[in-house]
Every structure is written in C-alpha cells, then in structure tokens.
Amino acid sequence: MVVMDLVIKNGTVATASGGAVLDVGVDGGQIVQLGGTMSAKQEIDAEGMFVLPGGVDPHVHLTPPRTGPGLDSWADNFEIGTRAALAGGVTTVGNMSFPRKGEQMSEGLKRDVEDGLNSSLTDFFHHPVLLDPDPEALEEIPELAMAGHPSVKIFLSFKRFDRNVDDFLRAMRVAAQAGSVVLLHCEDAALMGCCGELVREAGLTSHRHYPETRPVVAERIATERAVGFCEISGAATYVVHLSSQAALDVCRSGRARGLPLYVETRPIYLHLERARFDEPDGAKYAGAPPLRQEHDRDALWAGIVDGAVSTVATDHAPWTLEQK
Numbered sequence: 001m002v003v004m005d006l007v008i009k010n011g012t013v014a015t016a017s018g019g020a021v022l023d024v025g026v027d028g029g030q031i032v033q034l035g036g037t038m039s040a041k042q043e044i045d046a047e048g049m050f051v052l053p054g055g056v057d058p059h060v061h062l063t064p065p066r067t068g069p070g071l072d073s074w075a076d077n078f079e080i081g082t083r084a085a086l087a088g089g090v091t092t093v094g095n096m097s098f099p100r101k102g103e104q105m106s107e108g109l110k111r112d113v114e115d116g117l118n119s120s121l122t123d124f125f126h127h128p129v130l131l132d133p134d135p136e137a138l139e140e141i142p143e144l145a146m147a148g149h150p151s152v153k154i155f156l157s158f159k160r161f162d163r164n165v166d167d168f169l170r171a172m173r174v175a176a177q178a179g180s181v182v183l184l185h186c187e188d189a190a191l192m193g194c195c196g197e198l199v200r201e202a203g204l205t206s207h208r209h210y211p212e213t214r215p216v217v218a219e220r221i222a223t224e225r226a227v228g229f230c231e232i233s234g235a236a237t238y239v240v241h242l243s244s245q246a247a248l249d250v251c252r253s254g255r256a257r258g259l260p261l262y263v264e265t266r267p268i269y270l271h272l273e274r275a276r277f278d279e280p281d282g283a284k285y286a287g288a289p290p291l292r293q294e295h296d297r298d299a300l301w302a303g304i305v306d307g308a309v310s311t312v313a314t315d316h317a318p319w320t321l322e323q324k
C-alpha cells in the first residue's frame with residue numbers, strides 16, 4: 001500500500017453530493033483518495049468534526065483605495081487579511097481593486113495583482129472597480145475579461161453614479177457582451193445625502209443614529225434600479241452585501257422573472273441587529289449598509305434556505321474603531 005503524507009480520519013466529509021464519514025488521503029499537497037483503506041506518515045483524527053473544502057470569500061478589501069498623507073488607510077493588508085481568512089477556513093479571496101486618481105482599472109489591477117502575489121497567503125482574484133465610465137474604461141472591460149478579470153464593481157452609493165448613470169448603463173451593456181459579472185453596491189447616494197443632512201440638522205450626531213443615515217429605503221430604491229439595469233442591459237448582476245428584507249424581496253421577484261441576478265449577504269447581517277448601535281462602542285458595528293432589524297435577519301436566513309441569497313461573503317473592510 002502507498003504510504004501517503006497525511007490521512008484525515010473519521011471526519012464527516014462534505015463532497016459535491018452530500019456528507020459522509022470518510023477518510024481523506026493527502027499526498028504531495030493534493031487530495032488523492034476519499035474513503036477506503038489508507039496509511040500515511042501523519043494522521044489527524046477528525047471524529048465528530050466536519051471536513052470541508054476551502055472556502056471562497058468573494059468580497060474583501062485588502063488593498064487601500066487611496067494612500068497618502070492625511071488619507072485613511074486600511075487597518076490591515078493582504079498578508080494579515082489572508083492570514084485571518086485561512087484561520088476561518090477560507091482559501092480564496094476576491095478583492096476589490098480600486099484605481100487611484102488618474103489611473104485606469106488595468107493600472108490599479110496591475111498594482112494589486114503584484115501586491116497579492118507578494119503578500120497573499122491564499123489564492124485570490126480581483127474585482128476591478130469602475131469609478132469613471134469614460135470610453136477608455138469601457139474599452140477595458142472586455143480586455144480585462146479576456147485577461148482573467150471577468151467582473152466589474154459599480155457603486156450606486158457614490159454621487160458620481162447619478163452624474164454618469166447613462167455611461168454606467170453603457171458599461172453594463174459592454175459587460176454583458178463581454179460575459180463579465182457586474183457587482184453593484186445598492187444604496188441610493190442622493191437619499192443617503194439627504195438623510196445625513198436631516199440627522200445632522202436634528203443634532204443627532206452620535207453613532208447611535210448612524211443607521212438613520214443609510215435607511216432601508218435607500219437600499220430598496222437602489223436595488224430596484226439595479227434590477228432594472230440588469231433587465232435592460234442583460235448583464236449578470238451581483239448585488240453585494242444585501243442587508244434588508246425589502247431589498248431581498250426586490251431581488252427575489254427579479255430572479256423569479258428569470259433575470260441573471262445574484263444576491264450576496266454578510267455574516268454581520270445574519271448574526272447582528274441594529275440594537276448593537278446602542279452599545280457605548282457601537283461605532284465598531286458601522287458598515288455600509290448598517291445593521292438592520294430582526295425581521296431582516298430572519299428574511300436573509302430564509303433567503304439562504306430557499307436560494308434567494310446566492311452567496312455569503314464577509315465584505316471584510318478593515319477599519320480601526322477610531323476611524324469608524
């Protein structure tokens with residue numbers, strides 16, 4: 001009998017067809033046998049535990065969008081972030097790659113690919129962020145798809161979106177033709193701007209009122225637009241970090257009509273609720289969108305069960321409490 005490097009024994013192994021108690025044989029860094037008799041130099045007893053494939057976290061932020069004096073920078077980087085990913089069983093991450101001022105997406109990607117190759121402890125891929133949908137950027141979308149970056153991220157939450165909405169829609173049509181997935185951050189910039197003003201005018205500047213600056217209606221309206229953009233452009237559309245029942249209902253009806261629409265949510269929306277903001281250091285829960293209500297959380301779990309939610313991703317974006 002061949003003596004392998006490692007056998008993981010007695011665990012419940014998740015395979016494409018279900019789960020079963022099987023031994024897993026590893027040799028030369030690869031799984032070479034599932035089940036049956038095997039012997040190895042090292043054995044790990046996994047009785048009572050699950051043995052899972054490496055996870056994919058398709059939405060993280062490990063490369064800063066801006067750097068320089070006086071600008072915010074992330075609290076960690078590719079190395080620290082992927083170390084944490086591995087500790088949680090995640091072996092592939094999808095990072096958002098922001099072009100810096102004056103850069104095209106390909107230039108930002110070049111830098112971020114380099115960063116990943118130098119520092120990442122996991123496999124990785126990048127989603128280029130489309131900030132300025134000028135003709136040159138639109139030309140890049142199919143080129144990037146051919147080069148192994150078949151996705152593009154657009155923020156409806158940035159004021160520049162409404163200033164250039166025609167061009168962003170053109171970009172989605174280009175993405176559809178290129179076979180690229182369009183990732184959309186669905187919060188309406190104008191509504192959030194208005195809510196921010198209202199909260200400030202009322203003197204409600206504590207972190208407790210943060211959720212009021214990014215209400216469900218801003219997410220629902222932006223998600224409705226996203227579904228319309230998906231329908232008209234034909235682009236495979238992936239709604240990132242969906243947080244509310246109302247927005248999920250919008251996507252559910254789009255999916256029922258057969259649109260190529262996918263929904264991501266985050267663990268924080270599945271496990272935490274808005275009441276966290278009442279804690280003294282509640283600012284640490286700040287995210288975009290903010291934590292929602294119990295019925296939203298329940299709706300997301302139901303969405304995972306019935307398939308309305310396609311993926312769970314961390315959207316890990318590392319800020320310090322002070323920055324938040």
Ligand SMILES: [Zn+2]
Pocket residue numbers: 059060061096315317
């Ligand atoms: Zn994100």
